[in-house]
Amino acid sequence: MDQISGLPEAILHDILARLPDRDSARTSVLSKAWRETWSTFPILSICSDQHFKSQDVTVDNYHSKIDKVVDYVGRRLLRLRDLGLAIKEFKLIMDYVDHKCMAHHVDLWMKMAIESGGEVLHLQLRLPGRYVGRHSPDRFYELPLSVIESKSLTKLVLMDGIRVGQAFLTHSIKLYSVRILKLCNIFFGHEGIIDHLISHCPLIEDLTVIDCAVYNPPIGGIPQVYEFSLVESLFLHGLHKLKKVYVQGMREVYIDAPNLESLHCCLQYLNTYFKLNLDSCTNLRWLCLWNLKNIAIGDKWFLELFSKFPFLESLELDNFSMSQRINISSAQLKVLKLSYCSNLEELNIDARNLLSFAYEGNNQPGISFQKCSNQLEVNSFSDVDFRDLCSLRKFVQNIKPQKIWASVSLFICLSILSEPEQGAFQVSSIPPTIKRLELQFSPDYEALYFPFMNYLLSSCCPNSISFSFCSYVHSKAFIEFLYETLMGRKEGKCHCSSSNTKCWWHALKIVKVICTFKIDENADFKTMLDALPTCLADEKIGFILEL
Known part of the structure; x- marks a missing residue:
């Protein structure tokens, strides 16, 4: 008995909104009730890869494939308009298509979404080719002024293949309700x-x-040759x-926002000038x-x-x-991550x-913790190389005090493996016990x-060893080898024989x-090894070890 189909339409719409776009679209074939629910669903998410793959597009079939997308979107929008229903969300992601020939369709779709009181607009129009300089601005979709006239939008996302003309500087902006704004490429x-x-987004x-980026007129009057430069400064008042x-790609950022809590700032290119002013953001948490090599980091x-920033x-x-040598002291700090910090040899954390x-x-510095919490977890993401076999062992042993060892996890991300030197594994003491080792x-x-x-x-004694199959691209033979060694079914000479x-x-x-x-317990x-995914997936297999 299908009891779900009999639920009120508002609940069915809520169910669809929680599903991935592809799965929510598939519900239309389940039954007549679900088909009616889908036809009145006020969230339209259209992605080109749902209709065709870019590698399947040819000169001969290009227009027919685009026409199918245009027809599908038009019918969905007209259906909602005829029923007098608002389009709460309109999401359009089109990859590697000629947006210039589709511009009038996209203009119409956005106009219908905005006029119906749409709350979310997500527009992503990716062009082929990695570098923007390969395309003239004429290839990009020109955003219509009607977008900034919407008083109902609460979220606006503009990504890839979109250009915004100078008319936006003088036109009236009415984005009074926008709370989330994303501008990307x-x-x-x-x-x-x-x-x-x-x-002009007061509630953002x-x-x-x-x-x-900013595009400039053709260089020297030569047609189709444009100069592009990244927008280098951002001033928010x-x-x-x-x-x-x-923020990513800026060289100067000034933010006057007393309630700002979170800032992520990444410089596009290393070793370039960068200036950051957050003097009024005293509530930053x-x-x-990233990539601010030109700023010298020391105790001061x-x-x-x-x-x-006391909070x-x-x-x-x-x-x-x-x-x-770096000393870090803070009574409020709860999370600290340091990545690829050159020159660092000693780190003291209070x-x-x-x-x-x-x-x-x-580089793996000596790390010591003072007055540390009993709940502290320490994670190290390391690259290893047989040419410097002692570095990992020394790194783990140089984490102080010893009670921290029970919370240390090592994530081995990359290797450059060659034949190790003779005697490299000789150790004079039992290595410290750590929480887990992930390869x-x-x-x-x-x-x-x-x-x-x-x-x-010989560097550490892990309570567990696991393999992340998300990036594990080699054969399963090593996992099997490790299992058989741990179980004592494969013999081999080891360093303890002479120590x-x-x-x-x-x-x-x-x-x-x-x-x-999922596997039979x-x-x-x-059988478990054979059940590992054949393609890259976020799955793990490993071992819990008890001494």
Whole structure:
């Protein structure tokens, strides 16, 4: 008995809104009731790959495939209009099509959505080719002025293949209800349009600006040769509702928003000038800065940062130049992540409320924690190389105090494996016990299986070992090799044979296989291994180890 189909239409629409776009569209074939529900569903999400694949498009069938999309969208919109229903969301994602020939259709669709009181408009029109300089502005879809006349829009997303003309500087903007604004890889006829547009969104709470550019007239009068340059500055004033900002590609950012809580700022190119002014953003709680190599990071920088932002709880720094010795002290900090911070050799952290610390990079400094929380988790994302076998072991051993070891997790992301030097695995003490060891790769050659495993397990004693199949691209042979070694079914010479320190896996009592994909809980290991996805997926297989 199908009881779901008998639910009120509002509930069925809510169910559809929670499904992925492709799945919600498929419900129209379930029954007549679901077909009627789909025809009145006020959320239109049209993606070109639902109708055709770009690789299947030829010169002969191009127009016929586009006509099918145009016909489908037109019928859906007209149906809603004839029923007097509002179009709450209109999402159009078209990849690698001639947007110039579709412009009048897109204009009409957006006009219908806006006039019906649409709340969400998402427009993404990707052109072929990686570099924008390959296309003249005429190839981009020109955004109509009617978009900024909408008083009902609460979310506006503009991405790829869209240009905004200079007329937007003088036209009346009525985006009084917009709370979320995202501008990504779009092109402006004047650099001041971005600031002008944002300043007329008084209720904006969430802003994203990524790699937007300005196009200039043809160089030297030569037709079809245009000059593109990234929008380099962003000045935001008087936005009292603004809470979250993501900026990428800018060289100068000024934000006057007293309620700003989160800022993610990424410089497009390394070693270039960058200026950031957040003097009025005293309520900042989350800060992420990427690729700001020109800013020298030392103790003074951290002191000023925590003094200026007393409520800062989460700090992420990526690709910075640091002093060799860094001291970080904060009573409010809960999350800290440092990635690829050059020169750093010693890091001292005094943050009694810190719950999560992550370190990623090629250099592995000594790290000590003072007054640390009992709930602290430490994650290290490491690249390994047999040419420097001691680095990982030293890194783990140099994490102080020793009680932290039980919370340390290692994520081995990349390797450059070659034959290790003789004696590289000799150790004089039992390595520290860590929480987990996750491998996102495996050795390419069978001859390296045992040296690599021996290297890792002489550096640390993990309570669990897992393989992330999301990026695990090699054969399953290494996983099977490790399993058989742990279970004692494959013998091999190891460093403990000539040392007073015994390999830790000799004391293993229990090895339990775990996996994240569906499998019979009574299945043997070989069956589990065969059930691993054949394509890349976010699945894991691994081992729980008890000594």
